[in-house]
Amino acid sequence: MSAASTSTAPTSAPSSEALPTAEQHGIKEHSDGRFGFVPVQTRSARFKSFDVADFPAVTGREAVWKLSPVAKFTDLTAGVLDGSVYDFDQTPHPDVDVSWVDRSDTRIGTAGAPEERAAANAWSAFEKALAITVTGEEAKEITLTRANLGSVPRAAHTVIEAKPFSQAVVILQNTGDARISENIEIIVGESANLTVVTVQEWNADAVQLANHFATIGRDARLKHVVVSLGGGIVRVNPSVQLAGQGSDTELYGLYFADAGQHLEQQVYVNHDAPNSRSRVNYKGALQGAGARTVWIGDVLIGRTAPGTDSYEQNRNLVLTEGTRADSIPNLEIETGDILGAGHASATGRFDDEQLFYLQSRGIGEVEARRLVVRGFLSEIVQHIGSSPLEERLQGVIEDELRGTEGN
């Protein structure tokens, strides 16, 4: 579906489903057409600073925080953070250099700047940045694993640079304990083709506040995938600037919130060059008391971006009572000359009619549920582009689903 609009006013179709209504066909659609006018501040005009002192104390009423449990991580927004280097594991590749660099590295600060206090706190505190530099035109894949971050509040900074014409899949794998605020800059050079996958399988009480800032050069392509499965509070906010003409981005997300988990993602796509293309597709499942997810998707199509082709969607599948999924797409269009722009958001309960249909063909209840949820989420898994990781994640999703048994 695509709806072109020449409105310069931000449009918004927020939805918060504390207890979605049962629908005959489960997933309830609401998409454009009902462009409710909500006076959102123009996204590009948001205050930015690298210095934590420029941000007032967090109240929880700010646009970026209003759906987050801010009282549970005041150490990250207001405390002193450990900015020292940490241990990580890495699968080596000759064309991918991974090393700690000084704050004076010229790449730092070129992809974006903090829009909130936790990000600025991390920016002010990190001692060295981890730089991942990709060269070489042939396809390759590397995985960086962080497993020992510990529970002391810390800051981190990462730069991922794909040199012009280079190609790689970079997987950031997160496990173990963590209380971390971090910034990740992603710089995609001209005609480069980079995939960044961040997988969160933290321990149950981990807290992670991550901001990704990406800038994409001429004819370059970034595929960005956020997979959030484990952790107490996980906020991964990717912000992508389509800076070069013909640049292209696909942003995927998959999350599975269990009882008590808060999984959040605020996605921002800024079309800032002609003929750029973006696709955003996030899918989440919720099960268990207090499972909470937040998805906010802002797309800005600037005056500088004629010929833009953009579509974003978020879908949530509610498996049990007592969960809450917020889903808020925002589309701001400043130019009339676009190819297409649209958004969709839907949150639906696991449909009893689907269950009945599958069971009436002999399939047991547990297997029927698994079949539907696996089908729902596998659309995202299939986009990752790393078969070992895709296979492993299908297994992890199966394990998550096994958690529903007995409910």
Next chain:
Amino acid sequence: MSVLEIKDLHVSVETDQGTKQILRGVDLTINEGEIHAIMGPNGSGKSTLAYTIAGHPKYHVDSGSILLDGAEVLTMTVDERARAGLFLAMQYPVEIPGVTVTNFLRTAKTAIDGEAPAIRHWIKDVRESMVRLRMDKSFAERNVNEGFSGGEKKRNEILQLELLKPRFAVLDETDSGLDVDALKIVSEGVNRAKENTGLGLLLITHYTRILRYIKPDFVHVFVDGRIAEQGGPELADRLEDEGYDRFLAETPVG
């Protein structure tokens, strides 16, 4: 010789206005290999009977019983009923996003047989059934019923009937909304299934049209939650001429 017996079945459903009685004492015995047509006006409770046999949770059985070869069906879960040999071709088949027809059929076949089908034969069986039902092979990779037209959904139901090989099948208005070509294709599929497996059929229909292609042994007129009259195929011809008015006039409204 298998037999499905429905005895003095009373069924109600919860509505916003309170409990609503729908079935008011249904008695019906179907032997293996027999075709029973149930004909009745809209709202008479035909689908309720079909869903109750399949075990849909919305329908509450107040009294009566359903026996499959003497075993009580009403205490079985929905999937147990299917594994015991019952099948319902639904009036409005449900869409299952994210689950392909291939995956769905294989999972159902495995559940019903208790073991995975031998892969070579299975693929061949599926393909041949689809060809006979004039289903394009692209359907195999599409999600179950998603974006299917009304006629395609009905064919997909009959595809399952052919492949899952139940002992008794209830077809709930499989003919409704089909053009004559689709009606012939679907009817051929049903007749083929009967020839191959000798199953018993409960053919629910609003119109007599399908009875030109599927010949019933018995016809039951269903009005206001019970069987008002039964007879042989000639009863269908009479309904064709007279409609349901005669029966409706006899029953009080409500």
